Amino acid sequence: xSDSFSRRDWLTIVGAAGxxxxxxxxxxxxxxxxxxxxHHADGTAADILPxxxxxxxxxxxxxxxxxxxxxxxxxxxxxFAGHRFGFRVFTRENAYALDPAKMTATATADGGxxxxxxxxxxxxxxxxxxxxxxxxLRHLSDGVEWDATVEMEQPIKSxxxxxxxxxxxxxxxxxxxxxxxxxxxxxLGYPFSGGDLFGGNTAWGLTTPLAMVQGADGHCVSLSSRxxxxxxxxxxLQPGESGYRVELIHxxxxxxxxxxxxxxxxxxxxxxxxxxxxxxxxxxxxTAHAMPDFATRADxxxxxxxxxxxxxxxxxxxxxxxxxxxAKMLDTLRWVNTQIPGKQVLAFISxxxxxxxxxxxxxxxxxxxxxxxxxxxxxxxxxxxxxxxMPMFGLNSANRKLPGWARIADALTxxxxxxxxxxxxxxxxxxxxxEGWLGYMNVGVKSWRDHLAGRIDAMIRTYGxxxxxxxxAGGHINDTRGDMHEGLRTMVGELxxxxxxxxxxxxxxxxxxxxFIPLFHAGGGGxxxxxxxxxxxxxxxxxSLPAPGRGSTGVHEAGFGRFDxxxxxxxxxxxxxxxxxxxxxxxxxxxxxAVIRKARERAGS
Numbered sequence: 001x002s003d004s005f006s007r008r009d010w011l012t013i014v015g016a017a018g019x020x021x022x023x024x025x026x027x028x029x030x031x032x033x034x035x036x037x038x039h040h041a042d043g044t045a046a047d048i049l050p051x052x053x054x055x056x057x058x059x060x061x062x063x064x065x066x067x068x069x070x071x072x073x074x075x076x077x078x079x080f081a082g083h084r085f086g087f088r089v090f091t092r093e094n095a096y097a098l099d100p101a102k103m104t105a106t107a108t109a110d111g112g113x114x115x116x117x118x119x120x121x122x123x124x125x126x127x128x129x130x131x132x133x134x135x136x137l138r139h140l141s142d143g144v145e146w147d148a149t150v151e152m153e154q155p156i157k158s159x160x161x162x163x164x165x166x167x168x169x170x171x172x173x174x175x176x177x178x179x180x181x182x183x184x185x186x187x188l189g190y191p192f193s194g195g196d197l198f199g200g201n202t203a204w205g206l207t208t209p210l211a212m213v214q215g216a217d218g219h220c221v222s223l224s225s226r227x228x229x230x231x232x233x234x235x236x237l238q239p240g241e242s243g244y245r246v247e248l249i250h251x252x253x254x255x256x257x258x259x260x261x262x263x264x265x266x267x268x269x270x271x272x273x274x275x276x277x278x279x280x281x282x283x284x285x286x287t288a289h290a291m292p293d294f295a296t297r298a299d300x301x302x303x304x305x306x307x308x309x310x311x312x313x314x315x316x317x318x319x320x321x322x323x324x325x326x327a328k329m330l331d332t333l334r335w336v337n338t339q340i341p342g343k344q345v346l347a348f349i350s351x352x353x354x355x356x357x358x359x360x361x362x363x364x365x366x367x368x369x370x371x372x373x374x375x376x377x378x379x380x381x382x383x384x385x386x387x388x389x390m391p392m393f394g395l396n397s398a399n400r401k402l403p404g405w406a407r408i409a410d411a412l413t414x415x416x417x418x419x420x421x422x423x424x425x426x427x428x429x430x431x432x433x434x435e436g437w438l439g440y441m442n443v444g445v446k447s448w449r450d451h452l453a454g455r456i457d458a459m460i461r462t463y464g465x466x467x468x469x470x471x472x473a474g475g476h477i478n479d480t481r482g483d484m485h486e487g488l489r490t491m492v493g494e495l496x497x498x499x500x501x502x503x504x505x506x507x508x509x510x511x512x513x514x515x516f517i518p519l520f521h522a523g524g525g526g527x528x529x530x531x532x533x534x535x536x537x538x539x540x541x542x543x544s545l546p547a548p549g550r551g552s553t554g555v556h557e558a559g560f561g562r563f564d565x566x567x568x569x570x571x572x573x574x575x576x577x578x579x580x581x582x583x584x585x586x587x588x589x590x591x592x593x594a595v596i597r598k599a600r601e602r603a604g605s
């Protein structure tokens with residue numbers, strides 16, 4: 001390629017049908033130099049651009065940064081539709097680049113491009129490996145879409161598409177508010193931070209695989225996955241002078257050893273407004289996951305539609321401290337019923353079963369809190385006043401020190417590389433050290449699913465509760481032992497078949513959960529996604545919401561927060577929620593009444 005990089009050269013590279021926007025100056029500079037010739041169907045040459053992982057980005061980084069190679073890892077790329085596209089392939093033992101000497105780029109009949117590579121390199125290009133990649137790039141009316149098929153001689157862990165010339169701007173994740181992150185690198189993971197919650201490479205979480213960049217004129221570039229299944233995705237944005245180098249990563253199911261992988265499509269599109277950028281993505285996921293409208297969904301009981309207030313009745317702390325026993329909970333409900341009809345209230349009972357998290361997953365009523373008789377009276381009399389009673393269960397938490405661990409030990413989560421996942425991110429006893437006695441469990445494994453479903457079923461049959469709450473329902477990790485999403489769908493479906501009148505509620509959502517869970521605790525969608533998300537589900541506020549008075553977060557590990565007497569800590573986009581701790585009912589009944597008045601006002605009652 002000549003140093004002048006003429007317009008004719010540019011059109012040759014991008015193909016016969018529409019180049020899109022031209023590369024920015026930095027892109028043209030990076031593309032200069034000798035390239036390897038590929039060929040279009042009409043015989044014209046298209047260069048394979050000799051880029052590396054350090055082309056067009058800040059070296060060294062100028063802001064927050066993530067782990068990266070300390071050398072120039074090859075990223076041979078092809079220009080199309082105003083962007084340059086490269087690829088990486090990862091097995092469970094190494095990272096591979098395409099061999100530029102074995103790459104071809106061919107125009108397709110519809111004006112797209114077919115990229116084929118019949119070999120890979122490793123060791124930064126010093127060694128070679130057999131394999132094959134075929135990528136198809138297609139023009140859209142508002143951008144470009146592409147996918148790929150990859151073959152290796154060993155199981156493939158993940159595949160990254162590298163896209164350059166994404167303009168700098170303010171960033172929005174999963175339809176949330178825009179923010180200027182300056183020269184920081186950004187790593188996003190779907191769902192549940194891509195399964196990496198802690199450590200130096202921790203990703204910000206995505207509830208749906210969508211990121212947007214907004215320019216000064218308000219126009220948005222969106223990056224979104226078109227995968228119809230729940231599979232781990234990561235989006236990494238690395239800034240340069242005038243654009244981002246973006247990695248769009250698809251992680252293969254950990255329980256499958258696939259040597260051939262069909263990578264689902266990604267899209268890069270442009271829209272005049274954030275709303276216009278978000279809408280097509282949600283239309284895709286709405287269809288892909290068969291998400292029903294809340295107004296007509298069969299798994300949302302009639303009482304949920306008239307719920308105006310959620311009460312979180314805090315029970316027993318990890319240490320054994322009791323905020324409210326069953327009798328005190330019932331006294332609270334009796335008073336609340338004088339302020340608002342019980343039929344408009346959901347009573348969420350957190351830590352009803354003993355020491356919070358420590359006693360997971362036995363799920364038996366607590367003798368210290370009133371035993372069988374006390375719990376039965378709470379449910380029976382509460383329901384007689386119209387309240388709906390919802391006890392809490394941990395979807396993926398089990399104490400490895402409790403008897404019976406051996407029966408469920410095979411369901412302990414293992415990440416895609418095989419490492420065990422402890423639930424060790426809380427300092428429960430305040431010794432300033434995170435405890436490791438909890439295991440993170442996979443509901444996709446039958447032993448755990450059967451145990452948890454059995455305990456929920458027993459509570460429904462024994463006490464007639466109206467709903468069950470699944471803590472960390474949005475906590476998806478790509479496990480080597482089974483599909484968490486399908487396991488959760490199976491369990492909820494089986495419980496619904498047995499108890500069609502009983503509601504399932506989850507903590508935190510990601511898009512596909514909206515198919516079979518109609519109520520969530522926390523979340524509700526970002527600024528530009530909220531209408532799409534709440535079309536399908538309702539939300540109430542988190543159990544760590546500070547309670548009136550000193551702002552205790554109850555059984556939650558957060559300690560104390562600030563209760564705002566002006567706003568009453570109410571979220572305008574969620575069901576009004578009131579957290580009840582040890583002194584709320586006895587010392588702050590006037591504030592409770594104020595929250596209830598606001599709830600009634602919103603409900604029009």
